[in-house]
Amino acid sequence: MNPEEFISSFSFDKRLAPYDIRGSIAHATMLARKRIISPAESKRIIRGLLSIQKDIERGKAIPPAEDIHYAVERELIRRIGKTAKKMHTARSRNDQVVTDLKLFVRDAGGHILEAIRAFQEAVLMRAEAHPRAILPGFTHLQHGQPVFFAHHILAYAWMLERDKGRVRDALKRADECPLGVCALAGTTFPIDRSLTARLLGFSRVSENSIDTVSDRDFAAEFIFACAMIGVHLSRLGEELVIWSSTEFGFVSLSDPFTSGSSIMPQKRNPDTAELLRGKSARAIGGLAQILSLLKGQPLSYNRDLQEDKPPLFDAADTALASLDLARQILDGLRVNEKTMEASCHGGYLLATELADYLARKGLPFREAHGIVSDMVRELREGPEGGGNLEDYTLEELKSFSPLFGPDVARVFSIRRVAEDRNSYGGTGKKALARQIRKLKTLLKR
Numbered sequence: 001m002n003p004e005e006f007i008s009s010f011s012f013d014k015r016l017a018p019y020d021i022r023g024s025i026a027h028a029t030m031l032a033r034k035r036i037i038s039p040a041e042s043k044r045i046i047r048g049l050l051s052i053q054k055d056i057e058r059g060k061a062i063p064p065a066e067d068i069h070y071a072v073e074r075e076l077i078r079r080i081g082k083t084a085k086k087m088h089t090a091r092s093r094n095d096q097v098v099t100d101l102k103l104f105v106r107d108a109g110g111h112i113l114e115a116i117r118a119f120q121e122a123v124l125m126r127a128e129a130h131p132r133a134i135l136p137g138f139t140h141l142q143h144g145q146p147v148f149f150a151h152h153i154l155a156y157a158w159m160l161e162r163d164k165g166r167v168r169d170a171l172k173r174a175d176e177c178p179l180g181v182c183a184l185a186g187t188t189f190p191i192d193r194s195l196t197a198r199l200l201g202f203s204r205v206s207e208n209s210i211d212t213v214s215d216r217d218f219a220a221e222f223i224f225a226c227a228m229i230g231v232h233l234s235r236l237g238e239e240l241v242i243w244s245s246t247e248f249g250f251v252s253l254s255d256p257f258t259s260g261s262s263i264m265p266q267k268r269n270p271d272t273a274e275l276l277r278g279k280s281a282r283a284i285g286g287l288a289q290i291l292s293l294l295k296g297q298p299l300s301y302n303r304d305l306q307e308d309k310p311p312l313f314d315a316a317d318t319a320l321a322s323l324d325l326a327r328q329i330l331d332g333l334r335v336n337e338k339t340m341e342a343s344c345h346g347g348y349l350l351a352t353e354l355a356d357y358l359a360r361k362g363l364p365f366r367e368a369h370g371i372v373s374d375m376v377r378e379l380r381e382g383p384e385g386g387g388n389l390e391d392y393t394l395e396e397l398k399s400f401s402p403l404f405g406p407d408v409a410r411v412f413s414i415r416r417v418a419e420d421r422n423s424y425g426g427t428g429k430k431a432l433a434r435q436i437r438k439l440k441t442l443l444k445r
């Protein structure tokens, strides 16, 4: 490895070209407006930059240089001659690179917000496609209480709704124009930073030149938002892996989302769901990477900062790809409603409801809880080593508590129990309908 190669960032920062060009166009416009360069010079520069942009869009790469900023400048000089050398007046690569990066984050953030929304629509569609599907709700991966599948899957829409908030927050922090702080101290040229900011669509300019060239916390924050998205999708991936196993059989992934084994002919492995889980490690690692990068750097700019790009780009790309894949998986997911419902029997899912029944009759809940625990223990330790709460006769129930009456039958319907849990945010029919309405209103915005 030679030193030039070691120093170069071109291999990974070349994707910043469109942002770099946009930044330079705004800068050249401002320079002319302030009479720092002539209008004719500015026009020449801008025309040259646009021609480079067009070539890049057509897939024609510009010759490599130490980094994208030098590459664009050198190419501009090649195309329009020495006027191009005026472009870098009252600017440094230090304010240029952080401007490019903020423009990148703004674009990537916008795409991620759209992808989240598409994912949420897919969740909603899956939820509404199976209004009657019911399954055991789990805590500790043990049967807890019966819940509707729609309720369970909608949890992911709300998680990702919070992620949207985090992305928007990161974008707010990035919405500050660095251009014009130059190397680290500002300039004696009579520049107009607000104009540059307006031209680039930033809502304000940064306040401190030293802070500005060394700030990458907007990037760290954005990577965190991507990491959180990854973690949420990895939980979905894990559930899909478990649910599609032979033991559960709750769902089946459609064929393109699975792959076979090179040795076991029967296999349909849930590879895409596993990779939703696996890919989340990238942004988590990227977050550690950028925080370690920033830690302990003296002010202001240091070349270390160049290493901010790979984790940032990878976090954004992976979040986008994972959201898209998760959406597609949900679109094609087969939900085995019968298997789900069958698994609701035999795990004592009605125990809480039975305790609530006694509590409604006036018994303190803690005592009711004790009685039902005894009932479950008896079943578990019984000769058959199992049995269901609903198999107790009324007489047997009365031996546990005289409060049991014929109306207990209502408690013994898994479906009714789930339908009735209508406290705000619950799985009940009415509560679920309200939740869906609220989500739809949010998604319409």
Ligand code: ARG
Binding pocket: 009, 013, 067, 068, 069, 093, 094, 097, 301, 303, 305, 306, 307
């Ligand atoms: N490629 C550099 C980076 O990404 C650009 C800034 C270089 N600045 C400097 N003072 N050497 O950070």
